[in-house]
Structure formats: structure tokens, C-alpha cells
Amino acid sequence: MSWRSLLFVPAAAPQRWQKAHTRGADALIVDLEDSTQPDAKAAARAQATEAVAFLAAQGAVVTVRVNNDAEYLADDLEAVVKPGLRAIVMPKVEQASELDSLSAMIDALEYEAGLERYAVGVVAVIESPRALER
Numbered sequence: 001m002s003w004r005s006l007l008f009v010p011a012a013a014p015q016r017w018q019k020a021h022t023r024g025a026d027a028l029i030v031d032l033e034d035s036t037q038p039d040a041k042a043a044a045r046a047q048a049t050e051a052v053a054f055l056a057a058q059g060a061v062v063t064v065r066v067n068n069d070a071e072y073l074a075d076d077l078e079a080v081v082k083p084g085l086r087a088i089v090m091p092k093v094e095q096a097s098e099l100d101s102l103s104a105m106i107d108a109l110e111y112e113a114g115l116e117r118y119a120v121g122v123v124a125v126i127e128s129p130r131a132l133e134r
Helices: 014-020 038-057 073-080 096-113 129-133
Strands: 006-010 027-031 062-065 085-090 121-124
Touching (some): 038 062, 038 073
Parallel strands (some): 062 085
């Protein structure tokens, strides 16, 4: 992956992600995390599923920023690990074991979706000095 520009688009805003592929970014990040309030996460997941399919069909490189929270993570991944997804953007990674768990979850979902193993990459976002040390 060598992307110079990434464009965030809220999953819950189809009017934005339906045009995102025309903006010239190297990759798109469909956002399920900060742009979505807790009570709207389920609806946003359904829209994220649609966004991945639509944007990939337009030739875009599609990634999804999920919630690094046990309450939401499994449902987020299940909604978006589908054909056309290039990577999961995992925010607030604090230690390597989180990435091990994430990888196992993605492996299982790739298998269920009929994808090749490692078809979906991971972009780990380090957001604290402690995480950098770990």
C-alpha cells in the first residue's frame, strides 16, 4: 500500500461517499468511528456495507475505520469485510495483541466471504506515546 492521500467519508452520509471516488484521493476511508454517534452505529454499518460495494465498483481503493471497542468491533467487521474492501483502519491501537486478535477476526470473515486470505490489510493507528512504546 502506498497511498499519499486518504479521504475520510462518514458511513452514515451517502451523499458524501457516493461522490468520494471523484475527489482524487489515493484511498477512501469510510468512517464508522468518530463520525457516528453510538445510537446510529447499527444504521451506519448497513450504509458502510453499501459504501464498500459501491465505491469498489467505481474503482476506488476502499478502507473502513472501525471502532476499537469490544461493543462495536465484531459487528463493524462483519458488516464490511466483503469483496472490494482493501483494508481495515484500526484506531487507538495500544498493543500488538490487539492486532493479533483483529487479524484472527478478519481471517475468519475473509473465509466466510470467499476472499483470499490476507485480501484485507490493516492500517494500525498509533495515537499515544504508550502505544508507540509497545
